[in-house]
Each structure stands twice: as C-alpha cells, then as structure tokens.
Amino acid sequence: MTTDTAVADPTTGEGGVPLLHTLNEWQRRVPLLQLLALAALYVYGLSTIEGFGSQRVLYAILVNASLLGLAGAGQTIVVLVGGIDFSIAAFISAGNVIIAELCGTDHWSTGAAVAVALAVGVLGGLVNGVLSYRFKVEPLIVTLGVSALLSGLVLKWINGSATGVAPAWLGTLTAANGTTFGIGIPPVVVIWAVVAIVIGLVLTRTRAGRNLYLTGVNQSAARLALVRVNRTWIYAYVASAVLATCVGILLAGYSGSGNVTIGDPYLFQSLAAVIVGGTMFGGRGDYWRTVLGALVLSVVALLLSANQLSSAAQDMITGGLILVVVGLYGRERRLRDRI
Amino acid sequence: MNALDFLRGLLGKRPYAFAGLLALLLLVVNTALQPAFLAFGNWAAVLASFAPLAVAAMASTPAILSGGGGIDISIGPLLTLIDIVIVANLLPNGLTSPFVVIPVCLAIGAAIGAVNGVLVAVLRFQPVVATLCANIVIGGLATQVQGDTVPSGSTSWTKDLAGSFGPVPGALLTIGAPLVIWWALSRTPFVKALYAVGGDDATAFSAGVNVPKVRIAAYSLGGLYAGIAGIALMSLISEGAASMSAQYTLLAIAAVALGGTSLAGGRGSLLGSLLGAASIYLINNLLNVVRVSTLWSTAIYGAMLLFAVVVGAVLTNARRRAVA
Amino acid sequence: SKKSSDSTSAGADSSSSSCGTVPAAKFNDTAGLIKALGSDYTAAYSGYSGTVQMSAWANWEGKKSGTITVGISESQLTNPYQTLINNALQKYLKAQGYKVIDLVSTNEVTNQISQFNQLITDKVDLIIYQPLAAGFESVVDKAAKAGIPSISVLNNVADANTVNVVPNAFAAGEAQAAALAKSMGGKGTILGVHGIKGVPIDTDTFKGAKAALAKCSGITLDDSIYTDFSPTTAQTKVQQYLAANPTKTIGGVLEGGPMTTGIISAFQKSNVTVAPVADNGLTKGGVAYWAANQSSYKGVGLFNPADGLAKAVVQVAKHMLDGDGIKASDIVINPPLVTSDNLSNFSKSSFKTGDASTITVGDVGQTFAETSYIDGFFGS
Amino acid sequence: MSEQSQVALEVTGLAKSFGATRALRSCSLRLLAGEVHALMGENGSGKSTLVKILTGVHAPDSGGYRVGGRAVRLGGPAAAIAAGVMAVYQEVLVVGPRSVLENVWLGADGVFRRKISEADKRARAAAVLGELLGEAPDLDTPVEQLSLSDRQACGIARALVREPRVLILDEATSALDVATRDRLFEALARRRSAGMAVLFVSHRMDEVDAISDRVSVLRSGESVATLEAADATTAELVRLMTGAEHLTDIPEGGAPAHRSGPAADAPVLLRVRGLRLRPDADPVDFELRAGETVGLAGLEGHGQDAFINALWHGPAGAGSVARVEVGGETEIRSEQRAAAAGIGYVPRDRRGEALFGTLSIRENFSAATQDKDTRFGLLSRASALGRFAEYRSGLKVRMGRESDPITTLSGGNQQKVVIARWLARRPDVLLLNDPTRGVDIGAKRDIYALLDELTARGVAVVMLSTEVDEHIELMDRVLVFREGSHSTTLDRPSLTRQSLVAAFFGRTVTSSVAGSASPDGDS
Numbered sequence A: 001m002t003t004d005t006a007v008a009d010p011t012t013g014e015g016g017v018p019l020l021h022t023l024n025e026w027q028r029r030v031p032l033l034q035l036l037a038l039a040a041l042y043v044y045g046l047s048t049i050e051g052f053g054s055q056r057v058l059y060a061i062l063v064n065a066s067l068l069g070l071a072g073a074g075q076t077i078v079v080l081v082g083g084i085d086f087s088i089a090a091f092i093s094a095g096n097v098i099i100a101e102l103c104g105t106d107h108w109s110t111g112a113a114v115a116v117a118l119a120v121g122v123l124g125g126l127v128n129g130v131l132s133y134r135f136k137v138e139p140l141i142v143t144l145g146v147s148a149l150l151s152g153l154v155l156k157w158i159n160g161s162a163t164g165v166a167p168a169w170l171g172t173l174t175a176a177n178g179t180t181f182g183i184g185i186p187p188v189v190v191i192w193a194v195v196a197i198v199i200g201l202v203l204t205r206t207r208a209g210r211n212l213y214l215t216g217v218n219q220s221a222a223r224l225a226l227v228r229v230n231r232t233w234i235y236a237y238v239a240s241a242v243l244a245t246c247v248g249i250l251l252a253g254y255s256g257s258g259n260v261t262i263g264d265p266y267l268f269q270s271l272a273a274v275i276v277g278g279t280m281f282g283g284r285g286d287y288w289r290t291v292l293g294a295l296v297l298s299v300v301a302l303l304l305s306a307n308q309l310s311s312a313a314q315d316m317i318t319g320g321l322i323l324v325v326v327g328l329y330g331r332e333r334r335l336r337d338r339i
Numbered sequence B: 001m002n003a004l005d006f007l008r009g010l011l012g013k014r015p016y017a018f019a020g021l022l023a024l025l026l027l028v029v030n031t032a033l034q035p036a037f038l039a040f041g042n043w044a045a046v047l048a049s050f051a052p053l054a055v056a057a058m059a060s061t062p063a064i065l066s067g068g069g070g071i072d073i074s075i076g077p078l079l080t081l082i083d084i085v086i087v088a089n090l091l092p093n094g095l096t097s098p099f100v101v102i103p104v105c106l107a108i109g110a111a112i113g114a115v116n117g118v119l120v121a122v123l124r125f126q127p128v129v130a131t132l133c134a135n136i137v138i139g140g141l142a143t144q145v146q147g148d149t150v151p152s153g154s155t156s157w158t159k160d161l162a163g164s165f166g167p168v169p170g171a172l173l174t175i176g177a178p179l180v181i182w183w184a185l186s187r188t189p190f191v192k193a194l195y196a197v198g199g200d201d202a203t204a205f206s207a208g209v210n211v212p213k214v215r216i217a218a219y220s221l222g223g224l225y226a227g228i229a230g231i232a233l234m235s236l237i238s239e240g241a242a243s244m245s246a247q248y249t250l251l252a253i254a255a256v257a258l259g260g261t262s263l264a265g266g267r268g269s270l271l272g273s274l275l276g277a278a279s280i281y282l283i284n285n286l287l288n289v290v291r292v293s294t295l296w297s298t299a300i301y302g303a304m305l306l307f308a309v310v311v312g313a314v315l316t317n318a319r320r321r322a323v324a
Numbered sequence C: 001s002k003k004s005s006d007s008t009s010a011g012a013d014s015s016s017s018s019c020g021t022v023p024a025a026k027f028n029d030t031a032g033l034i035k036a037l038g039s040d041y042t043a044a045y046s047g048y049s050g051t052v053q054m055s056a057w058a059n060w061e062g063k064k065s066g067t068i069t070v071g072i073s074e075s076q077l078t079n080p081y082q083t084l085i086n087n088a089l090q091k092y093l094k095a096q097g098y099k100v101i102d103l104v105s106t107n108e109v110t111n112q113i114s115q116f117n118q119l120i121t122d123k124v125d126l127i128i129y130q131p132l133a134a135g136f137e138s139v140v141d142k143a144a145k146a147g148i149p150s151i152s153v154l155n156n157v158a159d160a161n162t163v164n165v166v167p168n169a170f171a172a173g174e175a176q177a178a179a180l181a182k183s184m185g186g187k188g189t190i191l192g193v194h195g196i197k198g199v200p201i202d203t204d205t206f207k208g209a210k211a212a213l214a215k216c217s218g219i220t221l222d223d224s225i226y227t228d229f230s231p232t233t234a235q236t237k238v239q240q241y242l243a244a245n246p247t248k249t250i251g252g253v254l255e256g257g258p259m260t261t262g263i264i265s266a267f268q269k270s271n272v273t274v275a276p277v278a279d280n281g282l283t284k285g286g287v288a289y290w291a292a293n294q295s296s297y298k299g300v301g302l303f304n305p306a307d308g309l310a311k312a313v314v315q316v317a318k319h320m321l322d323g324d325g326i327k328a329s330d331i332v333i334n335p336p337l338v339t340s341d342n343l344s345n346f347s348k349s350s351f352k353t354g355d356a357s358t359i360t361v362g363d364v365g366q367t368f369a370e371t372s373y374i375d376g377f378f379g380s
Numbered sequence D: 001m002s003e004q005s006q007v008a009l010e011v012t013g014l015a016k017s018f019g020a021t022r023a024l025r026s027c028s029l030r031l032l033a034g035e036v037h038a039l040m041g042e043n044g045s046g047k048s049t050l051v052k053i054l055t056g057v058h059a060p061d062s063g064g065y066r067v068g069g070r071a072v073r074l075g076g077p078a079a080a081i082a083a084g085v086m087a088v089y090q091e092v093l094v095v096g097p098r099s100v101l102e103n104v105w106l107g108a109d110g111v112f113r114r115k116i117s118e119a120d121k122r123a124r125a126a127a128v129l130g131e132l133l134g135e136a137p138d139l140d141t142p143v144e145q146l147s148l149s150d151r152q153a154c155g156i157a158r159a160l161v162r163e164p165r166v167l168i169l170d171e172a173t174s175a176l177d178v179a180t181r182d183r184l185f186e187a188l189a190r191r192r193s194a195g196m197a198v199l200f201v202s203h204r205m206d207e208v209d210a211i212s213d214r215v216s217v218l219r220s221g222e223s224v225a226t227l228e229a230a231d232a233t234t235a236e237l238v239r240l241m242t243g244a245e246h247l248t249d250i251p252e253g254g255a256p257a258h259r260s261g262p263a264a265d266a267p268v269l270l271r272v273r274g275l276r277l278r279p280d281a282d283p284v285d286f287e288l289r290a291g292e293t294v295g296l297a298g299l300e301g302h303g304q305d306a307f308i309n310a311l312w313h314g315p316a317g318a319g320s321v322a323r324v325e326v327g328g329e330t331e332i333r334s335e336q337r338a339a340a341a342g343i344g345y346v347p348r349d350r351r352g353e354a355l356f357g358t359l360s361i362r363e364n365f366s367a368a369t370q371d372k373d374t375r376f377g378l379l380s381r382a383s384a385l386g387r388f389a390e391y392r393s394g395l396k397v398r399m400g401r402e403s404d405p406i407t408t409l410s411g412g413n414q415q416k417v418v419i420a421r422w423l424a425r426r427p428d429v430l431l432l433n434d435p436t437r438g439v440d441i442g443a444k445r446d447i448y449a450l451l452d453e454l455t456a457r458g459v460a461v462v463m464l465s466t467e468v469d470e471h472i473e474l475m476d477r478v479l480v481f482r483e484g485s486h487s488t489t490l491d492r493p494s495l496t497r498q499s500l501v502a503a504f505f506g507r508t509v510t511s512s513v514a515g516s517a518s519p520d521g522d523s
C-alpha cells in the first residue's frame, strides 16, 4: 500500500537487481527509508550537539511531535480517502477557544466543555464531508469555506477576544516534565502512542480502514465493490475535524489560554508531516508514516533551534531537507509505467 | 424552467460561466448599494487593490491545468519575494526603470517556476510536495532579502500602476498582461498541449507529446505570472514584508476552483480564475459596503463562499448528470 | 524621568557602571516641532524611529457642524489586543457623539486598502486605521485630496497627510532591557523572543533593547527565536531552545510583543527556573505569576493598554475635528515601565496565570497617555 | 508475400525484466512491409511489453531492433513515431475533456511550434474517422461524450493520420464494436497495399483469421513460432501458446453440442418488467432462470450496456427489476440491494471501475467480501489468502506474491482477480459486463469452464459480450439490442455467427442454417 513502483532507482531503471527489488518490497510494507532518515538526523544531532541525547531534548521532541502528529492524523485519513482538509487549523482553534472560554470564563465542567467542542468538530466535519461529496465540490474550497465560517463564528461568539484560561490539569497533559500514572513520560506522548496504535490498526486492519483505501484509490470501483463510498468519505472528514478539535483541546492546556489563531501554524505543518511520512493522495500510505513524518520534522526543528540559525536559514534548510527526505521514497511513478 | 435549463447548458459547456455570473451579480449588488463604486474615478483604486489577488489566481492556474495533481502552493511566497526584491534590492540601488525592474521580476518568477516544474516533471516529486518545499524555501529567502526592517519605496511608474496612466487604470496592465500572454500562447500549440497533458498525461506521452517540457513550461508560466503579481502588489503597497507570504496561496487556489477549473487538471481556464478572484474580491467588498457588524464578517464571508460553490455545483452537476 | 544612575553591580568585573541606564537617543525632528514642545515631549520621543514632519492638517478647519462620521479600518481581529482597541475606539468615538463606520479587514493588505477606499467613497469626515503594512501612502494621499484626514494607530505611516498616534517601541525596548539588565546584575544571557520579522514594533523594541544592552558588556543577547506574536508559538520555540541548549543559563527574556504567558510556561514545563520576562504589553497572566512569585521572580513590564491608546487617538481626532490644528505628524506616547516597585498598582487578585490577554486602563485604573500630554500637541 | 517484400521491422533477441518479473526473455520477429502480422500469446506472455519496447516506452535490457533496415534507439514514443512506428496501446488512451480533433492530432505538433495547419488537420481527421466510423463525428465534441468504441476509434485514427510505416495494434479491436472493427479491417487492407506493415495483437481467433497474413506466437516472453495464416488453426496456436496440448477441446466455429441449457422447471431468479432503457425505446421484459447463461449483444451503445447496468443499479427510468426468491420479490433499486439479494456484477471498464491500482492482489480480491475475513473486528490476512487460493488455482491466475500490487499482473490476470472478487460472494445471479475482454484463449476457456460449473450449480449468468464467438459458444440464448430496445432473442438452435451479426443490423438471416431466428419485437 504505498509508493511502490516509484521506488525503483532511476539509474538502474527497471533493471532486475534482486537486492534492490527485495528492498523495494520491504519499503512497500515498512517505511524503512523514513526510519533511516529519522535515525540519521538523530545521530547527526547526537554527534554535533552537546546534550542532544538527554531526556530533556528527547521529551521536547516527543511533545512537539505528539501535537504535530495528532494534528496530522486527520489529514492522513482525509488524504488517504482522496481529499484534503484545509480547515484543520480552524478546528484546532475552535477546540482551543471553546475549552478556554467555557471552562475559564463560563465555569463549565471540563466534560461538558469537551463535549461541546467535540460536537462542533462532528458538525463541522459533516459539513465538510457532505458538501464535498454530495455536490462534488473541490474539497479544498469547501474546507477553506468551512474554515472561514467556523473561525468567524468563534470570533463572533467571543466578541473578538478570548479571555478564558484552560483548566490547569489540562496543562499537565502536554507538559514535557509531566508524568503519566507516576511514570516520567509526558501524558501527551502516551496519548499519541495510543492514538497511533488505534488509528494504525483501524487503517490497516479493519473494514472501515480498508474502505478508506478502496475509496481513495478508485471511487467508482469502490462503489461497485459495495463500499459505502458516501459514508466513508464523510466519516473521514468527521474524523479529521474531531481529531483537530482534540488537538485544540490539548493546546488549550499547552498554552494555558484561548487563542483564535493557535491552529494556524498547524495547517501546513500537518500537511508536511503527512507528506514527509510518505502518504500520498488517494490510498497510498498509513498513519505510522505520518508518525515518522512528525518525528522527523520535530527533530529537524530542534536541530535548527540548537544551531541558532537565522529564521530565514531555518526555513530554507527545512524546505530543502523535506525535499531530500521525500525524494528518497515518495516520488511519483514514471509516465512510461503508466501506459 | 427554460431559463434554468439554458443556464445549466451554459454552465456545463463553459465552466467559468458560473464565476462570471456570480461576479456580475455581485458587481450589480455592490453598485446598487453604492453607486459610487462604479464611478469612473474609483476604477483605478478598485482595480489596483484587486490586481494582486487576480494575478495570483491566474498564476496558480497553469500548474493546476497541467494535471497529475498539479498545484503550485509557492505562488504566495514567490510574489512576496518579488515584491521585496523590488523595494529592497532594485529601487534602493537606482534600478528604477521599468525596463530593468519588469524583466528582472519576470525572470526571477519564471526561473523559480521552472525549478518547480523540473522538480515535478523530471524528478517526479508530487506537486504538493515540491511546491510546499518551495513555499518554505522561498519564504525563507524572502525573509533573508527583506532584512531586519520592512523595506519600502516606490517610483513614478509603480505609483502609476497603482493609480492610472492618464485615463487608463494602471492595474489594467497588470491584470491584462497574463491574459495577453495566454492569448499569444494559445496561438501556438502550447495551450492545447497543456490541456491534453492535464487531461491524461500518459495518453499525451504515448502520442509523442513532450510531457516534461509542457509541465515545466506550465510552472514557469505560473512563476512568470507570479512575477507580475509581485509587481502589482509592490506598486499597491510600496513595501515588502515576508510575513505576507501566506496570504495569497490558498485564496488564489480558491479563486481558481471557484472559476470552474478542476483541481484534477485538464479542465478550466485562465479567465475562470480571474472571474473567481473577482467573485472573492466582490464578496469581501460587499461586506464592507453593507457594513455588517465587523465581528460577523469572517463568518459571512465563509458562508457566502460555501453557498456560491454549492449553488455552482448544483447547477453544473445537474448538467453533467444529464449528459452521462 | 526614569534614569536611575546608581547601578550597584556587585562584583561585576566586566560591566561598566552605566549598565541599566537609559540614555536619551536621537530622533528625526527636522522641523523642531517636538523640541518646541519642551523636554517632557523630547524625552517621550527618545529613539523614535519615525520622522516627525509638519502635518498637512496643521491649518485644517475641522468639521464643527452636522453629523460627524468617523471611519475605522481595523486589521483582522485575531488577537485580543486588536479587539480591545477596536471596541474602545468605537466606545470613545460614540461618546463624543460621532457616527462610526467600523470595518475590519482580513489579514490581507489589499483587502484593507480596498476597505480604506471604501471609507473614502463613503465620504467620512475622518479615518482611523490600524495599517497591516506601511504601504498606505497612496490611499492616504487620496483621502487627503478628498479632504479627509487620517490617523494611523500603532504602526506609523510616513506621510504628512496622516497623523500617527503610536507608542514609542524603541524607548519601550530600551527601558525594559535596562531594567532587566539591572536586575540581572549586569551579567548573563538574555533570550530574545521576536514577533514577526520586520514588523516595526518588534524591530524598534529590539533596537531599543540593543541600545541599552550596548552599555552592558557582561550581558549577551541571544535573539534567534522568531514567532508569530502568538504565546503558543513562543512556548514551542522557547521549549525547543531550552531543550537544544541545555548548557545555557538564561538570566532574562525580552520579547517583541505580549507572549509572556507562553514563555513562562515553556520554562516551567522544561523544569527550568523561570527567568524574568520583560512583559512587553503587560499580560494578566504575566502579572499574576509575577505577583505570586515576587520573592524569586524579579520581573519587568511595560504598560501598553489598548483602551488607553484608543482614548488618546480619539482625543487627537476630536481636537482635529474641532479645528484645533495639529502641527506634528507623529504623536508618540511613551508607555510607563512596571517594576517590582510599582507592581501592586497593576496587579489584581482576579488575574489568572496563563491568561494571555493584556491589562487595560479599565482593569487597573492607571493612566496611560495623560490628557494634558495630548492637549499639548494642540497648543491649548 | 512476395519475395521482394521489404523488412519493415526486425526484432532480435529482445529481453526485458521488471524487477523479478522477466516479461520478455528472447523475442525475435520480422515484420514485412505490406503484411498484417498477428501476435498471439497468453496473458502475461510479453506482448504488450514488446509493443512498448518497439515504441520506445521501455528500453530493452538486451537485444535490438531495426526499422526499415536501420538500427534505432528509441528514447520514447515521440522518437518511435518519428522513426515511423506508432502503436495503439492496450488501454483506450484518449484525453476525455478534449475534442475529437485534438485527440486525433495529439502529439503531432511541437510544444510551441505548429507543424500542420488547422484546416489540414480537420480534413484528414474527418477522412480517417469517416473510414472507421462510416461518418465522422463532430470533430469538436469532447471525446468523453463518445461511446467506448468511438473513443477507441479516435485512438486508432491518431495512429492512422500519422501514416506510420509500422502500425501496432495492441488488442485495439477489443473495444470496437463489430461494424467499426470491420471498417478498420478494410482500412488496414487499403493501407497494407500501400506498404504499411501492421503488427496485430489480439486474443480473438476470428479477427486473426480475418486479416492476418502471418501469425507469431509468444510464450513466456519467448517467440516460439511464426506460421502462415493458413496453418494457424486454433488448436495449433493454443498448443504453441501453452506449450502443451490444451485439455479443453477447442470448438472450431459453431456451437458445441454438449450444452444442455437450464432445466425446464428451473426457478425464475430475476424478473424485468417494462424496463425502458431510453425514454423513446420499447420497454423490455425479461426473465432469468437458474442455471441459465444469457448473452447480451448488439452494436456498441445500443442499450445492452444500459440493460446490464439496470439489473445491478435498478432501473434509471420506467420499469422494474426484481429478484425473485421463495419468499417473494425484491425490487432492485441500488447496487447494495442487488448485492444483498445475491447478485454479483463484474464491470466492464477494468481500469476505471474495477481495479484498485495501488493495492495488492489480495486486497483487490477481497474488496467486496471483507465481512468474510473479519475476526474480532479485525481483518484477517490469512482468511483472505485462504479464500483466494481456491480461485487462484481454479482460474489459473499467473502472479507473483499475493501482496504484490495488482498492477504487476497482466491485463487478463487482473480480470481473473476481478471475477474472483465477485465469485467469492457466491452470487446466485452473476452479471458479467464483457468479462473476457483482453483475456487470452486459454484463460477464456478457464473462465468458460468456470461459468459452466456455476450454471451447473444453478447460478444464472447474464453476460454482455462484444465477441460474437463467445455468444455462439457459451449462451443458452442471446438478447440482441438495437437502438435502445431489445430487438431479437436468438435461442440456442438459431444461434450462428451469421444470424447474430445480422441481428446487430436489424436483419434476420433466412439461410437454412439460421432459419429459426425469432424476431420478437412486440414482446
């Protein structure tokens, strides 16, 4: 389920080097090259930066990657089903503001506030999914519209300024120095690991997941093969919106207060995590790859931060590095293989 | 009913017709609510503030038309970079002549577009991947060129571009240039080759079309247009800040989609993108004219955008269903 | 006014005795308009990055009769500060009996420019705008041609046709850096957390800070972090920085805008002792933390309330509409410095740590730009 | 073939591997100017690979080829076309949204330089399409609005207008309707006398018989023999293609005698009442009995496709389709309903409607039967594999590992996997929309045998086929469609090649052989 034929080394052509073929086979199943890239970057950090191996660095990377990886989970699902979601940032912000306002300003119980946030996620995801499926409108433009509508409504609701403060215990979830049931691992990392296992299993080992791939690869064939394409598509968008809202809730704890632009950086970053992981539009890839993508991006961010480069240099290196990493495994099939 | 059928027929054949009707409708409403909007003296200002988005939308079009998941999300940073290059590098060094500035900008745009094209067509990166990386790199480059403060400056012809050359609104030139270039290219086989490659690249390749060349040309053309958009933006605001990078990319692509161009490639038109951009501009303007409570404006903008695309889809898809 | 010269840098071998002081810096006042107003005014303008010139509205008659309409063009309302300004502007303008047209743009410059055009078409009597970029000269000139004066808030637009009402970011950076350096005893590392690169407030704040720190040879400024003015981004970046530089000890933090809550949280969550953050704009959360940890945390802050600025702007607008005539194109306000000494004036028990919103005049009742100071520009 | 015939194309020792797959081992072939040279071989024997090497799509690992006596190296299709070699590939390759004219002349101009004038293009495109379609369609219609057959005609016209020295047709006729195919054969005959060489890849014996001068056979990537047309009997070809006597006996035209049809008291499984395929067409009534094999035939676009689709999706217009069961009738209104009522459907357009290109063979197989692999909510790989094993051997699917992407299979083998997908649901009624298109003779026989087995078990089969021989050999009766209406039913006794083709054109054959063709216009 992946980039398969694209892996063939361009210099040897389709030539039958058995070892290369075996490696390709492996790469189709396991994201070897992504793992390799991650390991190489980490080792580079270890060898060039003092204290890079410390727990503090590791946890900083993990906490950052958790938030990014969770934000990329929904995008992965939507990309697999053949769509794209540009409203992720708005849902993150909405989840964030709803929690901060309801708990902080209106003194609701956390449970009720979370329920409201999730309901908004479900509703917004439904709008995304239904409009783009029923009316066959480009998902890109639907999600941009929903994004504007949602952030506008949130803005109106709080009359332009978020004043709430998130419940304190929410903050401990995302603290790099936090503990999970007494074990010294930040809770958000554990949450991410659980989510990754669940989503990974759902995608690769359940009917719902399989339907996602079938729909993403060939919608008409999926319909003819009795997949409920409409539900699959719509559920994918709902999942994406709900996951984004959850990231917003976690971020409320992370930053401590509501902020209507908190999701903005996650729009392209989550897409980058998906891409660096090697998931491609229409049924190629899985969530494990996005997990690796988020880790790679977080390690890169930390490496750049440690080197104290100018923000311009950081950007240029990040862009170039993504290109190199993705170039290892995530390229398109040749035209000549598609005749 | 007959009018509706006619409308559907029209929309089915001319995908940009919906954006055209929408833009026309919005223009009428805008003008009805505020006659001064269409006053002759106001044109130059209106067109000048419309030009950057309009040209950015047109710049996003060739890559999308070229198919294979084609999209260029580096248009926003690219036009910002070009804006910054003018105010930070060219004008302060006395390079103020349009015969220097314009060719330099177009060359930078086309060259960066060509790099995107090579990444996509030769190195076979997925277009989103290639142009997302380009987006990040160009953003960094723009920050670098900008320096510590936001550079600003202008010269007489750039002021005229944001105003008017005699009676002619300057923005007509920046908005018209991409259309004219497109028209000239459609006199060559290029535009047809572009649609063919976008419609089915494997077929085009099997028939002997030089697919990589067509794709590289498409991305270069988009870059060239981004150069024009950069000039339009620079003349309007007389300064350049890297932080503006993010603004145009998604808005421009939304305009392209609204203009009836399929993001799957091979269907659509440059004119559609212009009309899509006009619709978005006029929706925003309408919100100003009717002075909706400021806190509502973002939400209403989103709702109107959704409403417009859904109505467009209902009208167009009905026709498609009838054909099938 | 706040030149404390007694720097008792105990055992600071390398720091010179002037560390922690704020020297008067030059600014562009070619026509001598500010000099003519006296030393209080020149002190407030110290280091101001704009150019004070003779305003085009010096002899404007104003508009004394009929309904007076004031147009507001605000850039997007995505942070609380902007919303506060917008609300306060409307409130004070309406209190004067003016009719208000309030437009808010997206974060796109072209959108705001077309909005500005809209206000000209609406034939308002005066425009108050908070520009997304400095490129407003052409529309400002167009408005002036139509007889409409404009007031730029927060960011200055270099054009005699517009009146700028802005806080002095250079002086703010200078004062905060000096106070921070002093509390650090003239040595150590200061972490600089920028806002968006090139945004004038950020640039000027750090210019001022660097001018003050130039006197402190024992202090190094590490300002490689750039954010988007959001506390969350600041938190992420600072946390990354702390993790990636485990050997560095940070003695204090300077910021380009109000991101204090995120920065404090980054220190806490990295298990690093929270370094004093110069709370640039004075956030409720920052003050709450500061007040609760007064024994260990020697903070600094700058009171820069949105409603205070709005009030000053409306005062300027009223003078102009009354035909009082404004000579100087730039009205600069020097925001007051908050230190542990006067913290109690700015602190309230209702403030919660983590609350990223900024403190307003309405919250604490402290004055920002005194009425007499603004009146002084109009010679009345 | 006269002695002085020139060699148009000569291939020596070509070999090509894709990863571990050796698609071509050693292929040698000589194509003479002015001949139609058929190329046959089992699915996956390397025919298309050879075609792609000859047109520069793939570079060979070893071996070489000479065009018109000159050794050439082809970097891509453009170079091949310049050298005078042009192919119509196995899939229908057209650019849907573009006009007929643009599709016909695709690639003829440079990217920026125009080489042929617009007027010239129109005239020549109209002439060639006229030859193929009787009358040329509107040259400005988007190709996607044409029928599959007409679309393929545009693809063929693309090759013909360029007047290549060597024309290669890779199963190009499989998408054509009978009339167009016959016109194509006439057009080829005219060009053959002008010296064009044609390499003709097909799995259809009747076509090979009709136009080829010589036949070459590929087996597992090796060229095993070249025969004169006269010597190329089906039995001989199958022997050469498989390398062994094929076990199924091969009927040489005409219907085999052993077919018995359904029992007289077989229950009705499917009932169609008053189904209108077009608003202006006559309604169709139809009953399908258990154990029956019913063929749907007609010229492309005359309603047979709409009919089989209506059995699956439910009627688009007036009329009803019902599944008859012991307890009563179930109206078919959606594919979900149809499937629940025990109907299975193998669609026609493999690439567009059946294949999940990037997914594995196993995942493609189990797409419609995932419920059978679910253990504790999770999909079991072993279960899917176990189920697939049966079909893999039964249908003789040639493949590597089950985890390989389906695209690594040859077209015929892909088709077998798609059929297996539906067989695995164990349907009572199987709807097959041209299922053997592109399937080799051997595999076809495997599929036929399988259908026999199914019908023997009481499964009813409705099969649309574009291949006349298939109807003759397989069907208990054939419904012929004409202009959206069901025009004739040909029963077993009246089913001959002549009567069927005549029925396509609305005529009845009055010869002694097919005297009993029954026109049933008013039922």
Ligand SMILES: Nc1ncnc2c1ncn2[C@@H]1O[C@H](COP(=O)(O)OP(=O)(O)OP(=O)(O)O)[C@@H](O)[C@H]1O
Pocket (backbone or CB within 6 Å): A223, A228, A229, A230, A231, D313, D334, D336
């Ligand atoms: N084979 C097909 N070809 C073309 N369009 C189809 C096909 N099948 C369904 N559609 C269209 O696609 C849309 C969704 O079909 P689908 O069957 O998935 O949804 P549904 O029937 O409304 O819902 P459910 O599956 O829950 O019954 C419908 O508008 C239908 O007209």
Ligand SMILES: Nc1ncnc2c1ncn2[C@@H]1O[C@H](COP(=O)(O)OP(=O)(O)OP(=O)(O)O)[C@@H](O)[C@H]1O
Pocket (backbone or CB within 6 Å): A337, D018, D019, D021, D022, D023, D024, D041, D042, D043, D044, D045, D046, D047, D048, D049, D050, D090, D407, D408, D409, D410, D411, D412, D413, D438, D440
């Ligand atoms: N691009 C490719 N990558 C990997 N394997 C391939 C590729 N193309 C062909 N093959 C394999 O090469 C072998 C020969 O395939 P080819 O398409 O030439 O067969 P064919 O004789 O044309 O079969 P058919 O009659 O089914 O069209 C098959 O096993 C096929 O799976």
Ligand SMILES: [Mg+2]
Pocket (backbone or CB within 6 Å): D047, D048, D049, D090, D170, D410, D411
């Ligand atoms: Mg083949």
Ligand SMILES: [Mg+2]
Pocket (backbone or CB within 6 Å): D334, D335, D336
């Ligand atoms: Mg259904």
